[in-house]
Amino acid sequence: MKTHFIAIGGSAMHNLAIALKDKGYQVTGSDDAIFEPSRTRLEKKGILPEELGWFPEKITSDLDAVILGMHAHQDNAELAKAKELGLKIYSYPEFLYEQSKNKTRVVIAGSHGKTTITSMILHVLNFHQKDVDYMVGAQLEGFDCMVKLSQENDFMVLEGDEYLSSPIDLRSKFLLYQPNIALMSGIAWDHINVFKTFDDYVDQFRKFVASITPGGILVYNEEDPEVVKVVENAENYFRKIPYKTPEYEITNGKVHLKTEMGDVPLSVFGAHNLLNLEGARHICHTLGIMDEDFYEAIMSFKGASKRLxxxxxxxxxxxxxxxxxxxxxxxxxxxxxxxxxxxxxxxxxxxxxxxxxxxxxxxxxxxxxxxxxxxxxxxxxxxxxxxxxxxxxxxxxxxxxxxxxxxxxxxxxxxxxxxxxxxxxxxxxxxxxxxxxxxxxxxxx
The missing domain is CATH 3.90.190.20 (Mur ligase, C-terminal domain)
Known part of the structure; x- marks a missing residue:
């Protein structure tokens, strides 16, 4: 498959480009600015553009997919050429859905905590050598690329962002994933430049819950009143699993989780991270990871990049x-x-x-x-x-x-x-x- 990225240098876009290259796709791309670490990582894979800028001649009729990043503008010359040729133009989340539509999709959403929760889930699965496809927004220890796409894996774990999908697709990204299993960690007004009122922002999460596949699962933070309100008012059919901050104590500067299996020492701290951990535990349970195995793995979790x-x-x-x-x-x-x-x-x-x-x-x-x-x-x-x-x-x-x-x-x-x-x-x-x-x-x- 032949794909071209308009704005290949973004933190999310370059990871997807690398994942497709690893999958055997033919990958090209353009951008007007590419910073580290994207630059070195793209260069290592042989897909760094030879020069910066937009080049309509790169857009040819034999492209199977054009993937459009948020960094590009609506009047982008390459985008105009792709439209002129009638090529299929995907946003980043739209393409991820195409790659995972025959898998069980696990989507982690929320105004805060979603990167950490997704990272915790992937850390536990990786610890126990459970192979899944994934997309997460931060670098995680033990993972070379933060997007993985395969033919054989049955599950895909996705960090679900409520921001816009692309310059020509103004839907929230997480509305395109249609989760079978979902988590909602919290709702606190953000992206005021796009969502002008709090209700407009909350409405994205109402739509997200409505997008859960029939008979699916929603794990949600019962300590967040806005989340509870959205869940209680949902009209579609899915299984609801609430979670809350677990018991813990700090001894000699070390956090210990209080569990039925005894105290579990952790490498992370903060009540919000313990709440995130509990959400991750419930998601892992739906994926077949028993609590004992979860706690064994989570002890070595040191946190996602730039999160405390x-x-x-x-x-x-x-x-x-x-x-x-x-x-x-x-x-x-x-x-x-x-x-x-x-x-x-x-x-x-x-x-x-x-x-x-x-x-x-x-x-x-x-x-x-x-x-x-x-x-x-x-x-x-x-x-x-x-x-x-x-x-x-x-x-x-x-x-x-x-x-x-x-x-x-x-x-x-x-x-x-x-x-x-x-x-x-x-x-x-x-x-x-x-x-x-x-x-x-x-x-x-």
Missing amino acids: EKVERDDNGTLYKDFAHAPSKVKAAVKAFCEQFKSEKKYGFLELHTYSSLNPVFLEQYDHAMDGLEEAIVFYSEDALKIKRMEPISPDLIKEKFKNQNLKVFTNAAELHAYWNTLDKTQGVYLMMSSGNFGGLDLTK
Whole structure:
């Protein structure tokens, strides 16, 4: 099969391109910007474009599929050529469904926790040598590529994102998967640039539940009132399995899960991660993994990339980085950090980086998000606001919306870096929360 990727360099797209190359497909692609690690990984597989840019001549009538990424625009020259030739144009999730429509599809959805839960499931299955197809949005230890597609596997585990499918397909990605087994971890307003109201956002999850195949299974977080409301109001027929935070204790800095089989020591921490673990356990049970086998495997799970991930520093200071940027994720990460490091001085850095997080209306959602930290720092770039064509935001407004007058607010990367360099990283513990990189801050030094 001959496939071409428009915007092959994306974190999700390049993984799919590699998976198809490994499957024996003929793969080509284009992009106007390709960063690491995508660049090196594509080059290693021999599918890195020779030059950056869009080239309509690459779009030929013998292509079996054109896969369109979100990075491309509606007026993309290659997209126009594909339409002109009448080629089949797939979004990323649409193509994944085509590859898995004859398999049992397990879809993990939710505003937060879905990457971690998916990673936990794959870690357990991999530990017990249970082979499945999969797609997950973060790098996971023991896995070379975060997409796997095969002819022979009966199951496919998919991280279900509620964001848009492609520039020409404005459906939420997870609505295309039609799960046989699903999980919903939580609902907290996100992607305000696309879903203008909270109800519009929640409606994507109503549609997701409605897309579960008849007689399917939904594992859901019964501690989230919005999730419960969506589940209770669903009109289609499926089996409902609720889950909640399990009992645990922290002894000498180590989290122990309390189970009928005794205490299970874990390498992750935070109540939200224990909740994620319980959801993963229920999904694994539906896939034939007994609890004893689940606990045996989960003890060695160290977390998904950039989800309370410990950074190895030259000075051996204690520093964790987390992808947290949405308010619910920030609050969960801060709460976990404060619970884990009760006696140490805690520094928390948050970069406001996304369209939603830089929207003055949406900032209300961050109220008290940084409470519990001895030193709380918020950074956003005034230059980024200009690039995104957004209105300026004052540091005083940030303090007001966070309901924290003790916040240190930086709007210039150089000033943030200067402050960072004054801190002795061997004193206290540090939590760095961003989907960006704090203006190029090196967290290892």
